Amino acid sequence: MARFGGKNGSRKYLIVLSCIALLGIALVADFLWASSSSSASSPYWSSNLDLSLETAVGSGASYKPEQVKKNSKAKKEQISEGLNATFADIPAPQLIWEEMAEAPVPRLDGAAIQIKDLLYVFAGYGTIDYVHSHVDVYNFSDNTWGGRFDMPKEMAHSHLGMATDGRYIYAVTGQYGPQCRGPTARNFVLDTQTKEWDDLPPLPFPRYAPATQLWRGRLHVMGGSKEDRHEPALEHWSLAVRDGKALEKEWRSEVPIPRGGPHRACVVANDKLLVIGGQEGDFMAKPGSPIFKCARRNEVVYSDVYMLDDELKWKELPRMPKPDSHIEFAWKIVNNSIIIVGGTTEKHPVTKKMVLVGEVFQFNLDILKWSVVGRMPFRIKTTLVGFYDGWLYFTSGQRDKGPNNPSPKKVVGSMWRTKLLHL
Template identity: 70%
Template sequence: MARFNHNKHHSSTTKLVFLISCAGLLGAALIADFLWASSSSAAPAYLSIASSWALEKSGILVVQNVTHNIAHHKREDVKDRKERIPERFLPATFADLPAPELQWEEMPSAPVPRLDGAAIQIKNLLYVFAGYGTLDYVHSHVDIYNFTSNTWGGRFDMPKEMGHSHLGVVTDGRYIYVVSGQYGPQCRGPTARTFVLDTETKKWRSMLPLPAPRYAPATQLWRGRLHVMGGSKENRHTPGLEHWSIAVKDGKALEKQWRTETPIPRGGPHRACVVVNDQLFVIGGQEGDFMAKPGSPIFKCSRRLEVVYADVYMLDDEKKWKVLPPMPKPNSHIECAWVIVNNSIIITGGTTEKHPVNKRMILVGEVFKFHLDSLTWSVIGKLPFRVKTTLAGFWDGWLYFTSGQRDRGPDNPQPRKVIGDMWRTKLRL
């Protein structure tokens, strides 16, 4: 009996020690888990609820990524961390705007893909100039699209001294004036050179250069003068406010120097510049741009702060700038993305404000209309995808666009592939 009581006491003691050990291990595990959760690698998972609440209160739309919200807070190896896609924080004002669907039809693609090219329409022909093929390769020729036959053809070379991207272009119906621009790939320097193309003979001639080189200046013919405004200065980033003009006729300058005009209220490149009803409009654009990396032998592009805006200005009879209603959203890279239809300016695509977290570019997928009678904006449709630096044309009721850089997919508005695609839709306004 005595032996039995001793075994019973020993068994109870053993159980007690076991329970205390388990409790200790459990406590240690909880402390370790708490410390791990407090580390920088796990913090986003624990802070996502609070972050989402704060962003929603500030008017920012939070698009959660399912793969990021892991149910069990396990450590990830290096490979998992690299493959994980972070949450996308998209400000609601920068998201795609509500718009009706348009029926788009894919047409023959351009002979080459191009980004930051330029285009001019004369009757049923769309002249497409230069542009990047890749960041390391630029085109130095012109392709022509025939809207009547819906075919490409008639390729010819540009002058060797002419810029390859960020050009200012305008036509009087026969002669195309090509002003300044970037010479070479990556983020090389600008040129002040100006050229004129006779579209009937396909002959080029040089013209008086600009007073200073510019990237992507707003360019138009207005009241017998070639006007060049804004753009970026020689470092590719500083906005230019200068406004110059020179009298021209039949592809020739009638003066020996450029005249200084009223500076534009806000400088910068990549804006639409339109003359209609004897009024000159400058629409959208940005301040700042990529710059060449200091010391890079190939002038490698380096990201800088850019501010995209929705501003619209009009030059009146007194040579004073008037501020008009802004675009529905900030928009840039639209210098050749516009056409005139039924007393309205139609603009396709572009770029808007940067992603607020990673500062990546966000592309635009809407078609905008500025009605000149009421001076009001509306969104009249969606493009087949988001795209910047489109080259637009309008013929026989059809709105066309080609080239540019498109998005990464329906759920990712960041730029990816440079394209030569041509699309059209029947436009009914």
């Protein structure tokens, strides 16, 4: 057997060891590369990153705080890329939309009521620091804006409840002022023929964005948020009204709604009262802020649908295709179907940002079934909707950041319309 010895032997020995070491390093590197490629191509690769980071920190490895912060941000971005940015969109046909004359001002959380060929558009935020206190009118016959007039100075500027009997418009409670100021209990009625306002008895308590509708001769107000703007309210009150006048001095307590909260559609159809979608929780005023600056709180968006009928008991109907909120004036009844346009749904699972809705939903009242009948030109919340001569219109609200980013950005006043076919 040969024996290594002397300088030559030592040198040969070192060369052999070096080759073995290099081969080992190459094999390890190849293994790590393969593992990385396999993880990156897997739909669960983001979970593997989570585990790796937690393991590194939890095992006592040398990990500086700034490294954790940097890696956490990178991980969040990678996860976002791994998810479809439009994850909440439901497949739907792309409707053909036509852009019409833009509203005189942009609006967020405004209100709207249609009477014949006129759409009365009320109040709303222009910016977080400025709210409107007037009414603009859109004429569907000639597709023009005009006829602006003022609201009462004491009337709420956003988060209103509203209903009409075909001439008089009843405006109920809501938020008074910009940012996240408190609600008012004041209520008003507008005679659309004379443009004159009158008072109605105040609510027992102020509310934000309650579900509001005229049903069987009574003005019904349900749910919404309580005075802190965040806590859901369950109370349900009604007031007898006729021809713009209250027939009672006080509101009557009715059966409470099963689930409270603001930003719901409230519809009377086939002599039944329906309340659709909405949320629990909302922004609150920052404690101690002299301007009532808004501070985010947790929100839960839901898809619940409730109905009140002859038995005066709330019944659950089939849920919406997905949770939807900010839809109190985003609906119309078309051919015995309720059409709902846009809104907000559950937050993005990674960024936790609000996700806007870009679908048009149909609830067929004959068979009590939901479907998605189209896609909007962009996702948007707090739309103000009208329907005239076969055309579905929407205006105002806060739209998305683009096709691949469903979070809210710009408050708009644009008006769009599309033909609804096969309904």
